[in-house]
Amino acid sequence: MDHKQILHDGLRRQRAALLQKLEGLSERDARLPRTPTGTTLLGLVKHAAVVELEYFGETFGRPAEVQLPWAAAGQPEEDNVDMFAAEGESLEDVLEFARRCFAHADATITALGADAPGRVAWWPDDKAEVTLAQIIAHVALDEARHAGHADILREQIDGQAGLRAPGNNLPPWDADRWAAHVDRLTAIAEGSGGPGRN
Numbered sequence: 001m002d003h004k005q006i007l008h009d010g011l012r013r014q015r016a017a018l019l020q021k022l023e024g025l026s027e028r029d030a031r032l033p034r035t036p037t038g039t040t041l042l043g044l045v046k047h048a049a050v051v052e053l054e055y056f057g058e059t060f061g062r063p064a065e066v067q068l069p070w071a072a073a074g075q076p077e078e079d080n081v082d083m084f085a086a087e088g089e090s091l092e093d094v095l096e097f098a099r100r101c102f103a104h105a106d107a108t109i110t111a112l113g114a115d116a117p118g119r120v121a122w123w124p125d126d127k128a129e130v131t132l133a134q135i136i137a138h139v140a141l142d143e144a145r146h147a148g149h150a151d152i153l154r155e156q157i158d159g160q161a162g163l164r165a166p167g168n169n170l171p172p173w174d175a176d177r178w179a180a181h182v183d184r185l186t187a188i189a190e191g192s193g194g195p196g197r198n
Contacts, residue, residue, distance in 0.1 A: 004109070007133060011105075014144050017150070021147075022042065022091070022095070029157055030085075030091050035153075039083070044083075045094060050082040050101070051082075052104070053105070056104060060108055060132065060135075061118075069094075070086075109136060114131065114133040116131060117130070120135075
């Protein structure tokens, strides 16, 4: 397997992990803010899709026939708009948008060599010149970070935990064993000392 294929497979795994965290959720649960900054599971997927559309489109001179959601709706772009599903966007709308963005990214990655040059217009000039391999790695790392966010958000909703399917990379403990584990960690934290102690 070549270097580009290894990177591409890693990116696909992060996408799959993000999308899996939406499975079985209602519209409300997918889009309800779970943090003080408004992070939502559906917003994380929308953000990943926008990132892939921009990095694997404009950066390599390969514009897509996919409009950014706010452009398609004729709305002005606002700060953080890629991090939530707006009033007129359903769960299925965001998933369809993501599928189209990911397909465009895959087409770019397939069409170009790992060393294909690109330019990230929104990066500083001294870092803007890139290769396809650099961008695949950059985007995969960004999505891995957000997949970790999604893991925690989904666990808070219904207890689903695990890399892809529920529990498939966790110890096979029952609820009592997990509760005992949490109690143990709480006791360790409480016994670690006062504020400022490392």
